[in-house]
Amino acid sequence: MERTLILVKPDAMQRGLAGEVISRLERRGLKIVGMKLLHMDETMAKKHYGIHEGKPFFNDLVEYIISSPIIAAVFEGTKAVELVRNTVGATNPLDSAMGTIRGDFGMEIGRNLVHGSDSLENAEKEISLFFSSQELVSYDRDIDRWIIES
Numbered sequence: 001m002e003r004t005l006i007l008v009k010p011d012a013m014q015r016g017l018a019g020e021v022i023s024r025l026e027r028r029g030l031k032i033v034g035m036k037l038l039h040m041d042e043t044m045a046k047k048h049y050g051i052h053e054g055k056p057f058f059n060d061l062v063e064y065i066i067s068s069p070i071i072a073a074v075f076e077g078t079k080a081v082e083l084v085r086n087t088v089g090a091t092n093p094l095d096s097a098m099g100t101i102r103g104d105f106g107m108e109i110g111r112n113l114v115h116g117s118d119s120l121e122n123a124e125k126e127i128s129l130f131f132s133s134q135e136l137v138s139y140d141r142d143i144d145r146w147i148i149e150s
């Protein structure tokens, strides 16, 4: 079972779409194993997006992610990393399929509503930036056998 990090970004928070974003991931079958509301500071933003340092959009990206409180959550499920990325949609909402979060609610790449880790390796790193191991909760749901074959 994989775990992956999602962020409900400032634009989704300000637009009142946090519930919609989380609900879509939940309805996919994913299980919430960690969640918090926080306001990222510049140091944390630069760490989270460190891979993009030096790119032309980096400063704007940091400004964007620290511009409002966000929700950070860890979702668990079969192939959770890929499942979340597919539910979120392509980076640029212009290219995101309808039915994806970005495809249904987004207009511009710099306001694309949600973050999802792009690999298992990055998911592990990103989760540890936002959550301590005590803040992640392992539990069973009775419904899981109707979502997961074995």
Ligand code: IDP
Residues within 6 Å of the ligand: 052, 057, 061, 090, 091, 109, 110, 111, 112, 114, 115, 116, 118
């Ligand atoms: P991802 O969020 O789909 O994984 P990344 O390429 O990792 O996309 O980029 C991280 C974030 O940086 C994007 O979600 C978006 O907010 C922002 N971003 C990426 N490329 C651009 C760009 O060309 N212009 C403005 N912002 C960008």
Ligand code: MG
Residues within 6 Å of the ligand: 116, 117, 118
């Ligand atoms: Mg990315």
